[in-house]
Amino acid sequence: LVRAGGYHIGTGFVGTPLICDALCGAGYFEAAYRLLMQRECPSWLYPVTMGATTIWERWDSLLPDGSVNPGQMTSFNHYALGAVADWLHRTVGGLAPAAPGYRHIAVQPHPGGGLTHARARHITPYGLAECAWTIEGGQIEVVVVVPPNATANITLPGNDAKPIEAGSGRYHWSYPYSVERIRHPRSLDSQISEFIDDPEAWTTVLSTIRQRSPGLTGNMDIATFMLHNSTMTLRQVLSMMPHADEVRTALEAELVALER
Numbered sequence: 001l002v003r004a005g006g007y008h009i010g011t012g013f014v015g016t017p018l019i020c021d022a023l024c025g026a027g028y029f030e031a032a033y034r035l036l037m038q039r040e041c042p043s044w045l046y047p048v049t050m051g052a053t054t055i056w057e058r059w060d061s062l063l064p065d066g067s068v069n070p071g072q073m074t075s076f077n078h079y080a081l082g083a084v085a086d087w088l089h090r091t092v093g094g095l096a097p098a099a100p101g102y103r104h105i106a107v108q109p110h111p112g113g114g115l116t117h118a119r120a121r122h123i124t125p126y127g128l129a130e131c132a133w134t135i136e137g138g139q140i141e142v143v144v145v146v147p148p149n150a151t152a153n154i155t156l157p158g159n160d161a162k163p164i165e166a167g168s169g170r171y172h173w174s175y176p177y178s179v180e181r182i183r184h185p186r187s188l189d190s191q192i193s194e195f196i197d198d199p200e201a202w203t204t205v206l207s208t209i210r211q212r213s214p215g216l217t218g219n220m221d222i223a224t225f226m227l228h229n230s231t232m233t234l235r236q237v238l239s240m241m242p243h244a245d246e247v248r249t250a251l252e253a254e255l256v257a258l259e260r
Contacts, residue, residue, distance in 0.1 A: 003196055006227050007034040008042050009059065017083035024091060024110070032091075033113030034199060036084065044084060055082035093120025094131040098153060101125045107144050108155040108163075109133050111179070126150045126168075133157065140177035145170050186255055188235040188248065192226045195234065204254050205234065212247045 001010070002023065011019050023032040039045045042059030050062050057078035061069050068074055090096040094109025102124035109118065109131055119132035127147030134141045146152045146168045154164040158177050186194060186201045195202045209222050226237060238248050 002028075002031055002035060003193065004227055004230065006196065006223060007031070007038050008040065009035055009038070009044065010042065013080040016081050017086060020084060020087040020091070024087075029091075029110055029112055032087075036088075037113045044081070052076070055079050057081075089120050089122075092118050094118075094133070095120035095122060095129060102129055102147070103150055105129055105146060105150060105152040107131050107152050109142070109157055111135060111140070111157050111177075124150065135177060135179060138176055138178065139174055141172070141174045143170070143172050185259055186234075188238070188252065188255075189233050191230065192232055192234060192237065193230040196227070196230060201255070201258060204258060205251065208251050208254050209238075209241070209247055212250055213241045213243045 002019070009016070009019070020032040020035065023029070023035070036044060039049055041064065046059065047056055047062070050064075050066075052062070054077045056062070057073045057075035057080070058069065058071075059081070061074045061076055063069055090106075091108075091110050092112075092115070094107055096106045096108075098104040098106040102122065103126065105124075111118070111133060116136065117132070117134040119130070121128060121130045123129075124147055126149050128145060129147050129150070129152075130143070130145035132143045140157060142156055144152065144154055144166070146166055148168045150168055152166045154166055154171070156164070156173060156175075159175075184194070184198070186198060195205050206223055226232075229237065234251070235248075238244050238251070241247060
């Protein structure tokens with residue numbers, strides 16, 4: 001469903017706190033980050049691009065042209081959709097309680113989404129707990145603070161070693177860390193679903209088609225059409241377009257350039 005939605009958030013007040021955890025629980029951390037980092041409406045970052053400093057009641061309380069959505073439910077200070085912050089604390093920041101009151105702490109940050117640093121801090125009944133990480137120059141630095149009379153179970157990013165059991169104190173690790181993403185070659189004979197799962201390739205395909213052949217199926221946008229037909233190959237989609245040969249030639253060159 002997330003892929004079919006083009007990695008746009010589509011949940012409401014009930015599902016929004018759960019969607020990223022559901023993806024991560026199934027092993028799809030990259031999909032959760034793509035959902036988080038999406039900037040087109042609907043998304044968490046769309047309001048940010050529109051200058052928002054609060055969470056809106058609906059994803060499009062303010063329309064792209066800057067006008068207020070004429071529909072109902074247009075509060076501009078309505079936290080519910082901001083419930084993703086809980087996932088940010090636990091998964092991106094890596095700080096979560098493993099026992100009531102943070103007597104035992106689960107520390108397990110998961111860098112992703114192109115982010116290069118994050119920090120989560122919380123004043124527990126035992127004192128300050130913290131997890132911070134920074135990626136720079138092929139190295140990751142992780143700093144963890146465990147408050148007095150508390151313990152932590154620490155799992156370092158990209159490390160297959162067993163979790164580290166730690167008592168109170170300040171801990172620091174620095175080690176090589178690669179953020180390079182393995183790219184799989186895409187071609188005109190790749191399915192649309194394969195492009196959707198590759199942000200750079202998907203953006204390239206959409207921008208090229210929109211520039212060379214804006215019309216496809218009446219008023220339906222090309223992205224919407226392809227999302228609805230994700231099992232088709234790119235070649236099949238192009239065969240349905242005006243200026244198909246021109247678009248095909250341009251896309252072949254763009255896809256080759258992506259692999260360089």
